[in-house]
Amino acid sequence: MRIGIIGTGHMGGMLARAWTHSGDPQPIHIYNRSLDKARLLYEENPHNIIIEHDLNTLVSSSEAVFLCLKAKDTWDILPNLARSMSQQQYLLTTGSAIPLEQLEEKLPCYVIKLIPSITQYALAGIQLVMFGSRFTPTQQTDMLAWLAAIGTPVVIHEKDIRICSDLTSCGPAFLADWLLRLAKAAKKEGLPATMALYLVQSMAAGVGQLLAQGTWNLEDILAQVAMPGGVTSAGLTVLRAGGDDIFSSLFAATRTRQVAISQTSHNET
Numbered sequence: 001m002r003i004g005i006i007g008t009g010h011m012g013g014m015l016a017r018a019w020t021h022s023g024d025p026q027p028i029h030i031y032n033r034s035l036d037k038a039r040l041l042y043e044e045n046p047h048n049i050i051i052e053h054d055l056n057t058l059v060s061s062s063e064a065v066f067l068c069l070k071a072k073d074t075w076d077i078l079p080n081l082a083r084s085m086s087q088q089q090y091l092l093t094t095g096s097a098i099p100l101e102q103l104e105e106k107l108p109c110y111v112i113k114l115i116p117s118i119t120q121y122a123l124a125g126i127q128l129v130m131f132g133s134r135f136t137p138t139q140q141t142d143m144l145a146w147l148a149a150i151g152t153p154v155v156i157h158e159k160d161i162r163i164c165s166d167l168t169s170c171g172p173a174f175l176a177d178w179l180l181r182l183a184k185a186a187k188k189e190g191l192p193a194t195m196a197l198y199l200v201q202s203m204a205a206g207v208g209q210l211l212a213q214g215t216w217n218l219e220d221i222l223a224q225v226a227m228p229g230g231v232t233s234a235g236l237t238v239l240r241a242g243g244d245d246i247f248s249s250l251f252a253a254t255r256t257r258q259v260a261i262s263q264t265s266h267n268e269t
């Protein structure tokens, strides 16, 4: 499938890199508001990236168009996309703020919400997928098989997008923050900072490999390491003392922020 990417910031840049490393032989067409970010991607991979200088050329060069813009910019670009996209093309938007139904009202093409994760840099992790109503079951199957080249696509209900994104897209940052705090605390106990960081990062990479191999799940790891009455269990008692309220508060905070972003972007248009 010929791929076009509109917006080569964090998500668009990652998707361009992931697809160029996926083994897909076709060059990726990219278009970004400011040329600098697009040029960086091109310089990294000149044989597999083609910079387009306007939206219409990008769209006419692509079968599947990834739209990777902030909510406000997505609203702004919709009228141009409505004019340039055809019924046969696919639009995959990485933004969660605009409901699929509203996107379909404005666009003639097949529409998908695709929430990637930074883990696609490693061609791994989850891509959350929500299909618009125009997709047939066969098209859905084909699309999922195609997306699997850069990570595992998982179909979810649009109503679950926030909580699922917290787990798959925000999750790497939540995990990274927790591990960094663990390393900083070890530094306070006298361990050199670089050593603490090295140990924690290598541990996390090892756990990732155990999970990726598929023979261990999180509960297996817990059961294997935390013996009743042992030192790990003593540490876990401290970690668990605050209960699970912190996660409910976390979900509430991301929900509130999402609503604010959606309202701001819509009111500005």
Ligand SMILES: NC(=O)c1ccc[n+]([C@@H]2O[C@H](COP(=O)([O-])OP(=O)(O)OC[C@H]3O[C@@H](n4cnc5c(N)ncnc54)[C@H](OP(=O)(O)O)[C@@H]3O)[C@@H](O)[C@H]2O)c1
Residues within 6 Å of the ligand: 006, 007, 008, 009, 010, 011, 012, 031, 032, 033, 034, 037, 068, 069, 070, 071, 073, 077, 094, 095, 096, 115, 116, 117, 118, 169
């Ligand atoms: N970051 C994440 O982890 C993550 C995860 C899942 C989903 N998302 C969603 O993905 C979307 C993009 O997020 P992001 O973090 O990638 O944002 P970002 O880093 O700000 O990238 C947005 C890019 O869009 C470009 N742009 C803006 N208007 C444009 C236009 N009209 N035509 C072409 N390019 C345009 C910007 O260009 P300039 O260089 O001119 O600024 C910028 O490079 C958001 O809706 C976000 O909610 C993000």
